[in-house]
Ligand SMILES: Nc1nc2c(ncn2[C@@H]2O[C@H](COP(=O)(O)OP(=O)(O)OP(=O)(O)O)[C@@H](O)[C@H]2O)c(=O)[nH]1
């Protein structure tokens with residue numbers, strides 16, 4: 245467990261502080277040991293005060309703790325290795341396209357800390373070994389749980405699959421809506437951002453590329 249900002253402050257006197265709301269009250273969310281929950285709570289109280297709110301009013305009392313749990317959940321993939329989901333492979337005499345489409349995800353834009361949500365489509369060309377289909381979705385789910393840009397999400401997933409499965413080709417297409425473009429700033433609801441990462445045969449062979457894009461496009465939406 246990382247020490248909280250209070251622990252790090254030699255002047256702090258925990259005994260004189262009122263007892264805080266227990267920060268881990270969501271029984272469903274696993275504890276994220278990489279996250280300093282009390283530090284997030286402190287920061288949220290500061291933000292609430294800074295926007296002109298009263299962090300001590302009843303409706304906001306538990307908000308810092310809720311936000312800490314939310315960030316712990318949203319950033320649960322920050323310190324983990326999503327590639328571990330691709331370790332259990334099995335041999336199969338199949339060398340054509342494997343495509344899992346419409347894998348929903350929710351990630352966090354690193355510029356505004358607002359969510360971007362959408363779908364990922366993953367295809368690969370096996371080279372003797374395949375992986376359980378759900379594992380591709382697990383990789384997306386875990387990589388998504390980081391602050392990032394969509395481009396990084398896309399190529400991180402592609403690199404993991406190419407490396408861990410020694411795939412002859414990998415295609416990752418991600419389509420998503422960025423809250424920072426829909427609810428603030430330019431405010432363009434309905435705008436969609438598409439990114440793709442092509443590896444191996446999908447990058448070098450136009451026929452393979454067009455075949456996989458055809459399958460993804462036909463299936464998407
Ligand atoms: N390339 C890319 N840009 C992103 C992503 N998520 C958010 N952005 C953009 O990050 C940019 C940040 O631009 P800045 O000018 O630094 O910040 P800003 O003043 O809040 O920008 P506006 O959103 O235009 O108001 C914006 O253009 C966002 O649309 C992403 O996943 N990929």
Ligand SMILES: [Zn+2]
Nearest residue numbers: 353355356424
């Ligand atoms: Zn943003």
